Amino acid sequence: MSNLNAVDVLLVEDNPRDAELTMRALKKHNMANNLFLVEDGAQALDFIFCQGQYAQRNIAIPPKVVLLDLKLPKVTGLEVLDAIKADERTRSIPVVMVTSSAEDPDIKAAYDLGANSYVIKPVDFDAFVEAMSQIGFYWLLINRQVG
Amino acid sequence: MHSGTQADDPTAGHPTLSAEICQSLIEQVAEGVIIADTHRTIIEANPQSCMLLGYQLHELLGRTWDTLIPPNNKDLLAQISSLSVGSGMHSECRLRRQSGRLISVELRARHMQNGQLLILVRDRGEREEVQRVLRERNDLEDRLAKIIATAPGVICFFQQWPDGSACNPYASPAVVDLFGLTAEELAHDSAPVLDLMHPDDVERVAANINESARTLQPWHDEYRIRHPARGEIWIEGHSIPERQADGSTIWYGFLQDVTERRQVDAQLRENAERLRLALEAANQGLYDLNIQTGEAHVNPEYALMLGYDPEAFHETNAAWIKRLHPDDRDRVIANFKAYISGEIPAYAVEFRQRTAQGPWKWILSVGKIVAWDDAGNPLRMLGTHTDITERKQAEAIMREREEWLRMAYDAAEIGHWQQEFASGKVVFDQHTSAHFGFSSGEVPAEEVLKRVHPEDWERLYNTQNAALSDPSGNTRYAVEFRVVHPDGSIRWLALQARIIFMENSNLPRRPLIAVGTSQDITARKQFEAQILQINEELEQRVAERTAQLEATNKELEAFTYSVSHDLRAPLRAIDGYTRIIEEDYAPALDEEGQRVCAVVRGETRRMGELIDDLLAFSRLGRTLMQPEPINMAEMARAVFDELSASLDRERITFQVDDLPTAVGDARLIRQVWVNLLSNAIKFSSKSEQPQIELGSGKTSAEIIYWVRDNGAGFDMRYADKLFGVFQRLHSEREFEGTGVGLAIVQRIIHRHNGKVWAEGSIGAGATFFFTLPHIGAQQ
Numbered sequence: 001m002s003n004l005n006a007v008d009v010l011l012v013e014d015n016p017r018d019a020e021l022t023m024r025a026l027k028k029h030n031m032a033n034n035l036f037l038v039e040d041g042a043q044a045l046d047f048i049f050c051q052g053q054y055a056q057r058n059i060a061i062p063p064k065v066v067l068l069d070l071k072l073p074k075v076t077g078l079e080v081l082d083a084i085k086a087d088e089r090t091r092s093i094p095v096v097m098v099t100s101s102a103e104d105p106d107i108k109a110a111y112d113l114g115a116n117s118y119v120i121k122p123v124d125f126d127a128f129v130e131a132m133s134q135i136g137f138y139w140l141l142i143n144r145q146v147g
Numbered sequence: 148m149h150s151g152t153q154a155d156d157p158t159a160g161h162p163t164l165s166a167e168i169c170q171s172l173i174e175q176v177a178e179g180v181i182i183a184d185t186h187r188t189i190i191e192a193n194p195q196s197c198m199l200l201g202y203q204l205h206e207l208l209g210r211t212w213d214t215l216i217p218p219n220n221k222d223l224l225a226q227i228s229s230l231s232v233g234s235g236m237h238s239e240c241r242l243r244r245q246s247g248r249l250i251s252v253e254l255r256a257r258h259m260q261n262g263q264l265l266i267l268v269r270d271r272g273e274r275e276e277v278q279r280v281l282r283e284r285n286d287l288e289d290r291l292a293k294i295i296a297t298a299p300g301v302i303c304f305f306q307q308w309p310d311g312s313a314c315n316p317y318a319s320p321a322v323v324d325l326f327g328l329t330a331e332e333l334a335h336d337s338a339p340v341l342d343l344m345h346p347d348d349v350e351r352v353a354a355n356i357n358e359s360a361r362t363l364q365p366w367h368d369e370y371r372i373r374h375p376a377r378g379e380i381w382i383e384g385h386s387i388p389e390r391q392a393d394g395s396t397i398w399y400g401f402l403q404d405v406t407e408r409r410q411v412d413a414q415l416r417e418n419a420e421r422l423r424l425a426l427e428a429a430n431q432g433l434y435d436l437n438i439q440t441g442e443a444h445v446n447p448e449y450a451l452m453l454g455y456d457p458e459a460f461h462e463t464n465a466a467w468i469k470r471l472h473p474d475d476r477d478r479v480i481a482n483f484k485a486y487i488s489g490e491i492p493a494y495a496v497e498f499r500q501r502t503a504q505g506p507w508k509w510i511l512s513v514g515k516i517v518a519w520d521d522a523g524n525p526l527r528m529l530g531t532h533t534d535i536t537e538r539k540q541a542e543a544i545m546r547e548r549e550e551w552l553r554m555a556y557d558a559a560e561i562g563h564w565q566q567e568f569a570s571g572k573v574v575f576d577q578h579t580s581a582h583f584g585f586s587s588g589e590v591p592a593e594e595v596l597k598r599v600h601p602e603d604w605e606r607l608y609n610t611q612n613a614a615l616s617d618p619s620g621n622t623r624y625a626v627e628f629r630v631v632h633p634d635g636s637i638r639w640l641a642l643q644a645r646i647i648f649m650e651n652s653n654l655p656r657r658p659l660i661a662v663g664t665s666q667d668i669t670a671r672k673q674f675e676a677q678i679l680q681i682n683e684e685l686e687q688r689v690a691e692r693t694a695q696l697e698a699t700n701k702e703l704e705a706f707t708y709s710v711s712h713d714l715r716a717p718l719r720a721i722d723g724y725t726r727i728i729e730e731d732y733a734p735a736l737d738e739e740g741q742r743v744c745a746v747v748r749g750e751t752r753r754m755g756e757l758i759d760d761l762l763a764f765s766r767l768g769r770t771l772m773q774p775e776p777i778n779m780a781e782m783a784r785a786v787f788d789e790l791s792a793s794l795d796r797e798r799i800t801f802q803v804d805d806l807p808t809a810v811g812d813a814r815l816i817r818q819v820w821v822n823l824l825s826n827a828i829k830f831s832s833k834s835e836q837p838q839i840e841l842g843s844g845k846t847s848a849e850i851i852y853w854v855r856d857n858g859a860g861f862d863m864r865y866a867d868k869l870f871g872v873f874q875r876l877h878s879e880r881e882f883e884g885t886g887v888g889l890a891i892v893q894r895i896i897h898r899h900n901g902k903v904w905a906e907g908s909i910g911a912g913a914t915f916f917f918t919l920p921h922i923g924a925q926q
Binding site: 015017018020021024070071099100101102103121122123124125126128 | 707708711712715716718719720722723724725726727748751752754755
């Protein structure tokens with residue numbers, strides 16, 4: 001990805017298989033063109049807040065949607081979520097929790113912190129693909145954002 | 148005349164007087180001549196002296212001359228006796244005749260030379276006698292008048308003629324007081340008195356007077372008159388009649404005002420009657436004992452009490468003693484003697500006496516000595532007999548009850564005590580004494596308080612005070628406190644008390660005494676302390692155990708979390724990558740290759756389901772149940788709609804009767820419906836006309852719900868395996884499923900204290916039942 005400021009989908013996923021399958025699913029529907037992958041929570045924060053290796057990013061041009069897994073190394077998904085939603089500059093970025101956990105406490109915690117959506121990764125790949133396409137379709141094409 | 152010694156020779160000095168002439172003189176002379184010797188004995192007396200003094204000669208001789216002198220005339224006696232020899236005396240006096248009558252005489256006496264006494268006596272004559280008598284009579288009359296004046300009542304004479312006319316010839320001055328009439332008024336006619344007389348008495352009085360006149364027997368009567376000043380008064384009269392020559396009769400007698408006496412008599416009679424009635428009413432016997440003779444007068448009650456006929460009964464001290472019960476005899480007799488002799492101040496004693504019929508009767512005798520003789524010996528004793536048989540029986544019953552009570556108290560070692568507020572004295576029985584560690588039964592209140600443990604003083608003090616001043620009059624209190632024994636040991640006591648007040652409407656309520664019981668509860672307190680300690684230990688162990696369990700739970704939660712995440716991810720990868728193979732390398736895959744890929748994917752999916760089911764199953768045990776009322780029909784319908792695709796819904800006949808409301812955890816019960824209905828849908832899907840029916844029933848304790856389908860059914864022989872985890876009665880080929888569904892249903896229903904079971908037959912469908920306890924019985 002050459003242009004860090006032209007990211008539609010920020011995928012925060014530490015599992016390479018899941019990452020590959022997610023990208024494959026999105027690619028099927030042509031929604032992976034402007035997709036950027038980070039593998040842990042710290043990188044996700046750096047990217048969002050234009051820090052560290054992503055310092056040259058423009059914070060005023062956020063991704064259209066962040067697909068955030070709960071279980072991440074270094075910084076957990078909830079912590080990333082919290083950081084994004086707590087900061088004025090980044091609060092309005094749609095964050096979709098995409099995770100295996102169907103535990104109520106996790107769901108509740110995510111919504112409490114301001115998650116826009118919570119989707120469970122099915123084991124079945126077809127269903128997975130279907131879910132991904134719907135997410136992409138909605139958040140990239142239908143949902144309106146500022147500016 | 149005898150010739151005795153001639154002491155004084157009358158011829159001395161008169162030589163011509165011879166003894167014969169002297170003798171003649173003495174015999175003939177008008178005076179009485181008496182000669183006495185030195186021993187006063189009369190040795191000579193002439194006839195005149197005999198006549199004057201009324202003696203025969205032989206009676207006079209040998210007598211002493213001082214017997215002739217009236218006894219009250221000591222002067223005369225002395226005068227004569229003190230005559231010296233040769234001297235004489237002369238006196239006008241009186242001498243005593245033989246009859247006792249006195250005669251006035253002129254008396255001369257001379258002490259002769261030879262020691263003899265010569266007495267010459269001359270009668271002073273009738274005239275003097277008459278004068279004297281008259282004087283005496285006047286004196287007498289004066290005295291009489293004085294007596295009459297001071298006598299109570301009226302002395303009067305009453306005279307009545309045969310024709311009925313009457314008067315009062317004499318009436319003493321007091322008649323004015325008595326009748327309000329003067330003697331003059333009555334002197335000629337007694338009618339005024341008759342006018343005053345009460346009409347009811349007039350006839351009777353007149354009749355009595357006439358009777359007295361006829362029989363000349365003394366008259367006595369009582370009648371009323373209307374006194375002009377005093378109103379109605381009672382007059383009593385006594386008199387003695389004497390017939391007069393003119394045919395009238397005179398009564399000599401007296402009248403007196405007996406109004407007061409009659410009132411007093413009436414009062415006495417009334418009192419006596421009252422006493423009699425009182426004794427009768429109170430069933431009291433009365434006795435009047437003559438201590439010297441042993442005879443007693445008794446009232447009828449006395450006799451009746453002992454079962455005797457009052458008419459025939461005759462009481463003596465001896466008879467009374469004989470009737471005494473042998474066990475009481477000595478005591479009673481000793482009592483009696485002690486009282487008689489003055490040793491004890493009062494006589495009141497209880498004893499048994501044998502009644503006429505035979506049985507014993509308990510009697511209380513209370514008596515008093517009312518008369519003594521001059522030497523101080525008791526003469527008369529009055530007393531009462533009271534039948535106390537009933538009281539004695541009641542006392543015996545009470546004593547027995549007391550005995551039981553005491554035995555019970557002794558057995559429980561309950562003691563009792565009494566505190567007097569005025570004196571500050573506390574009295575214990577042996578148990579309470581031991582409770583406090585005292586050896587005596589009477590202790591001042593301060594000493595008792597000293598034994599109380601200092602920490603408990605305030606509580607004890609406050610409790611007693613609250614009872615003392617409680618305006619509602621609640622005078623009971625109970626308190627537990629410690630006492631410290633002299634040896635240092637500490638005991639717990641429980642005290643129950645009641646305060647008894649002096650109730651007097653004029654004075655403020657004052658506490659008199661407190662009475663109560665005490666118990667040594669040291670052992671109980673120790674047990675209590677032990678139990679508390681054990682409880683604490685238990686609590687601690689429970690807390691520890693709970694902490695352990697919580698820790699375990701936390702571990703499980705972490706485990707579950709891990710599982711849900713970590714196990715699924717690889718599965719997703721397997722499925723995904725296999726899909727990739729299917730899609731990207733489709734040309735390289737033949738039919739078999741594709742089938743194999745499908746199998747891989749299928750198994751992956753299955754594993755995911757297993758994981759989900761296991762997670763759900765394990766979560767069940769940990770979830771906190773939140774019971775609430777559940778509309779079962781509504782929930783079942785909703786679940787059915789969710790589970791069944793629209794196609795299924797058209798095919799399947801879903802019948803839900805009205806199901807009774809259940810109380811349970813909504814989420815868990817929903818899971819039950821999900822599992823049962825999904826099973827029903829699954830197993831009936833192969834039928835031509837799938838039918839699912841829901842219904843309910845009730846017993847006294849539970850509500851029964853059932854789900855019936857007309858699907859494949861199952862072999863009843865394996866019914867007990869149905870609800871086991873991972874147990875399946877159909878192969879995977881026939882019906883998919885993990886076999887956890889029913890195990891979950893069972894687990895949930897069991898947590899609700901319900902039951903699950905199933906009935907079915909192969910090819911004819913199955914019915915699954917579950918019960919939930921009635922509302923309110925759910926715990």
